[in-house]
Amino acid sequence: MxxxxxxxxxxxxxxxxxxxxxxxxxxxxxxxxxxxxxxxxxxxxxxxxxxxxxxxxxxxxxxxxxxxxxxxxxxxxxxxxxxxxxxxxxxxxxxxxxxxxxxxxxxxxxxxxxxxxxxxxxxxxxxxxxxxxxxxxxxxxxxxxxxxxxxxxxxxxxxxxxxxxxEPTYRVSRQQHDRVVRAFAAANRGGDLRALAAVLAPDVVLRSDGGGRVTAARNPVYGPDRVARFLLGALAGRPEVEVVERETADGLGFALVTDATVIGVVTLAVAGEAVTEVRMVLNPDKLSRWNPAKDA
Incomplete structure (x- = not known):
């Protein structure tokens, strides 16, 4: 029994x-x-x-x-x-x-x-x-x-x-994934368009999920130049947002934090030495696990 x-x-x-x-x-x-x-x-x-x-x-x-x-x-x-x-x-x-x-x-x-x-x-x-x-x-x-x-x-x-x-799958070690992700983060912080684009694969794609609850790109963004411009523009437009490293099921990623609340989670796919996909989940309905104290 x-x-x-x-x-x-x-x-x-x-x-x-x-x-x-x-x-x-x-x-x-x-x-x-x-x-x-x-x-x-x-x-x-x-x-x-x-x-x-x-x-x-x-x-x-x-x-x-x-x-x-x-x-x-x-x-x-x-x-x-x-x-x-x-x-x-x-x-x-x-x-x-x-x-x-x-x-x-x-x-x-x-x-x-x-x-x-x-x-x-x-x-x-x-x-x-x-x-x-x-x-x-x-x-x-x-x-x-x-x-x-x-x-x-x-x-x-x-x-x-x-x-x-x-489906194209890119398998790299967790250490390599995290190293490339940190290089991506450093290029973002530096605000250098060329340096950021250099960390992105030629076929990179950015997807953003706001679920109609918050502002997000309705369509995918393709190519290193466009993705880099999108990311730098998004950060410049929200100077109050802090980008914090967080461990996710996809490896090292980032939480977007403002007023002690996670308002977005960014995960990345990596192949070789470049980021192949940037995924931004901004829909608050999908962020409850990142704000447990507020849920409680």
Missing amino acids: AVDAEVIGERQHLLALAYRMLGTVAEAEDAVQETYSRWYRMDQPARDEIRSARGWLTRVAGRICLDLLGSARARRERYVGQWLPEPVPATEFGDPATDPAARTALDDSVSTALLLVLEAMTPAERVTFVLHDVYAVPFAEIAEIVGRSSAACRQLASSARARVRR
């Missing part, structure tokens, strides 16, 4: 799983809450028959996320401007420095690059990929969740992997 402490202890696991499937912490928390509601709506004899609380909770959370993905896609089609996954602090799923489970929760499968690829998948592909390739759930169990045969689920996973392989 699974005791309450064991069940409650699965919350971080479920939150990390749902975040990978849904792309925002708020939606992930809704899915986890509904998962627990279904657990506690069962009578005790039914709970006693469950051999693995984690397995049951994982399957139910997967089914809930599958249902939520359909409505989430419709909402994102109406989203104002560019939609980006919610950035999370490096300690969102626990402290990776001391917690092995947290290190697993913050692997490459929560990188913004992969979450954007997952966003382009069908709901069934995304759920199957996350459950099987990230959490090693057998296809027979996934088949019950997505309502398809095991063979069909294998095909879904294969299709999802093909999508991931088709």
